[in-house]
Amino acid sequence: MGKDGFIGSLEELVLLALARVHARGDDEAAYGMTVRRELEERAGRDVSIGAVYSTLDRMEAKGLVRSRLADPDPARGGRPRRYFSLTEEGVAAVGQARSMRDRLWDGLEGALDYPG
Amino acid sequence: MGKDGFIGSLEELVLLALARVHARGDDEAAYGMTVRRELEERAGRDVSIGAVYSTLDRMEAKGLVRSRLADPDPARGGRPRRYFSLTEEGVAAVGQARSMRDRLWDGLEGALDYPG
């Protein structure tokens, strides 16, 4: 993100997937595995879990997402989950990416035979 | 482009900018400098000309664009221009990128406070 705040293509998808699982209401549900599943089910984009995490980590370092560890005494087994959410900057970044592309697409729908 | 045909964020923008200058009617007008200008004027994305060319070159190697050199006896000075255009794969790639994102955005407009 060359200091102008431009994000990569996978970063954008991960941000959107994260926003979606949040939008479903349960804040607690947004962690690595669910983000990955959302990407796969909704966008048909099948990335490895390792790819999801490194993207998430890098975005946290840039301030686009934040994370916190789950409750200390989990009744379920496994490592403590790490819950993620978008920061304001994260929201701004997806908005910027979108409007940049929208401006380029504007008036082009017919010219490229994009199936609506 | 990990063989699944997914393109990077700049690749997508360059493809769209290229399509736009084509859509303006004059096929001859689509070369490095005009693509760069379109990106800057239309999307506000200011990349160096070197960045545009390496992106274009890499996409040509992947079959997303093709290029041909301009007329052999140019009355204007300067290196011969290299005219670019999208291939079918290029068109397909922007379409895929778009529909993937559209599916993730669907129903999210209100949830993220994206300004229309």
Next chain:
DNA sequence: GCTTGCATTTCTGCATTGTAGGAATGCAGC
């Protein structure tokens, strides 16, 4: 109390893409 199993995160390493800057090219005009 050891072992197996499961859900999850973390680590490591490499491939691909993004990016700038400056060198090279080719012509015109002086």
Next chain:
DNA sequence: GCTGCATTCCTACAATGCAGAAATGCAAGC
């Protein structure tokens, strides 16, 4: 031949994309 201009090409490095395997932490069965 030198200067100027428009353009492409080359080089090198930084950032992002990506997968696979290792580690972590708990529970259950034995």
